[in-house]
Amino acid sequence: MIWLTGGGLAIALVMITGLLMLVAAQGLGTLWPAPVVQLELKDGRRVMGEVTRAETAPIPRRLLRTGNFELTGEHFQWIGETNVARETRPAWALVVERLSWGRFYGLPRAFLVDGQVVATEAEAIWALFNRHLEPVRDRRREQRRLETREIGRINLRLEKARLAIRSAELRDGPGSGTVRQASARLARIEPAAQAESARIRARIAALNKENARYQIVLATADGREEKLALADIVRASPPNRLGRAGKLRVYFSRWGEFLTGVP
Secondary structure (H helix, E strand, O other): OHHHHHHHHHHHHHHHHHHHHHHHHHHOOOOOOOOEEEEEEOOOOEEEEEEEEEEOOOOOEEEEEOOOHHHHOOOEEEEEHHHEEEEEOOOOOEEEEEOOOOOEEEEEEEEEEOOEEEEOOHHHHHHHHHHHHHHHHHHHHHHHHHHHHHHHHHHHHHHHHHHHHHHHHHHHOOOOHHHHHHHHHHHHHHHHHHHHHHHHHHHHHHHHHHHOOEEEEEEOOOOOEEEEEHHHEEEEEOHHHOOHHHHHHHHHHHHHHHHHOOO
């Protein structure tokens, strides 16, 4: 029995170690920035994205993460190798990671401020994007803090006052003195809470208005142009232009978000 239980423990440890190694092997590379390819298909279509998987049987094909869900209705496409007429890697293909709709793939066409075009060259667009993205993200974080903490704090104070009234009603009866005192307290704090809430919401509206000024225009593989608000963007990168150091920055940035960001 000692040999049997010892052998079972050894097998279990080997299985656990193997499972952890498999998870690491499959997972550690997930956040690495892959090159963006543009495929011209024999049926005339063009698609752009990151290759996430390749198969050779029964027919050679690749799974392309194409993103742009609001335009195509799908995040991934299988592309048969026999249907590919030409493959390129556009230098300025951008991978845009967003708060909603998933990733967007496209080529920079313009940078807009207050709806006006201020740059049309890829390098100038990218420079303006990097200049404005962090301030936009700071304002978005401030907006979230105001919505979750400050507005939440006001709502909590009002809710406690309302619960105090209900508690007094259950304990002493609806017409008791404690109920009148709790009601008077709610009447005192409610106007101040509403005024403070209005001030905070005005601040949130101002932050949103400032963030809405900045947009980037990207062209998809099939030539459609889409405006993306910087306020909706988490990060963007041109993987085909990045060296090892640039890819490492994106990689660790994604890990930082994965480990510390909001689920």
